[in-house]
Amino acid sequence: MEYLDLVDHVSEISLRLFMYMLFLWIDSQHPFIRHIDEDEMWMYKYPAVPPIIPKNLLFVLIILIPSVIFSVEYALKGRKEDIIKGVYGITLAYALNAILTVVLKLFVGRPRPNFFMRCFPDGYGVDINNCTGEYGGHMDGRKSFPSAHTTFAFTGMFFMTLRMYTLLKIHERNRGQGWRCVLCVLPLVIAVLIGISRTCDYNHHYTDVLFGSAMGSCIAYCTYYVYFPERDQPLDNKQTTL
Template sequence: MRKNIVVNLICEVALRLFLFAVFLITETLTPFHRIIHPEEMWLYKNPRSERDTVPTWHMFVSDIGDHCVPPRPSQPRPDYFYRCFPDGVVTEDMQCTGDPGSIMEGRKSFPSGHSSFAFAGLGFTTFYLGGKLHCFTSRGRGKGWRLCATLLPVYIAAMIALSRACDYRHHWQDVVAGSLIGLTVAYTSYRQHYPSLSDQDCHKPYPKTKLSTTQERKLSNPAFKLDV
């Protein structure tokens, strides 16, 4: 038993180290260079915002998923024009004159990392609260405060996602895709540990070890006694 626990722990640590290595490698890859035609340049002439509504320092975790397909097939960010030409003057050869790092980041618009991160973390919190409060079972269904408490985290996630469009950091398609990725990860992770939200025992996590028939009968019937 103890040996299995140690092996599982080693596997989990190795997986996390592998994912972190993937993040480091893909972060340095050159993103896909999409040709921008003159008639669509208006899509990328939005003003640059010096500060994000939601800070970016904690976003490296979600980037592992967002960077997993190298090179990233992405259109430029809405503020790409002023990343490429900070003074607003286009050169004859259409070569960017801005900061190379900022230009590279300007080509990483799809999907939105903030949106995927927000819906992954806060989406999981919503599923967790929904199970603990029995919002979708006969025990808690129809009680407004339970539903409001359950939906609050995902509402905050939606506001974070919308802020990325308001800051001209992403197109709406990027935000929608990132949100769906995060929500899918959240639900998949939740179901690894808890039953469906409509299950009567949705507040209880799955047992870590398989119970014997006798143990299952004892748990389901407190009056059950084993004759020895």
């Protein structure tokens, strides 16, 4: 799959711009207002604390880590078309994940563990249909399922794990295989830590994170093998450079 034609680039970029605009429009809609019984209110009364991994840091990680890996791949292989395919693949994965995540958040309307404190910042209140907190804050508090941090982390990191699995030739016995395996798994470790952090700062339930990890991994798997259906040469193969 070569990307040497201008039409190919225009098609790929315009698709991502369209999906981004679609995401912005969907994200501006109101979530489903789910009824909350009194006997289940305890699940949503956890404290509202600052996130362990802020949104800005998340996006830095899911952009920086793939950029570093792609840069190393290009330095060792010199195959520009592989880098282009990788960039198009992971950006499409992010776009698909963003739209699916926000659609699920709106349709499910599950309250976050700290929803009560978003609704009543002073800690006092009875009628959750008449929140006294900031409107945007308590409406976002109804978008717990799935965890967007987790879906984005696993989409990007699992995509890069698949790429490293191929490049490092993990499926064959080679010198330093143990080190290669560790390098291959590192992106997934980062994704797992990001997902766990969302339960530690009371922004998500465990099921939000578990579903988000599975969803992000599935999206990454599908998009990776759309752009890399063939078996690539390993990094140490000298005949792959152009």
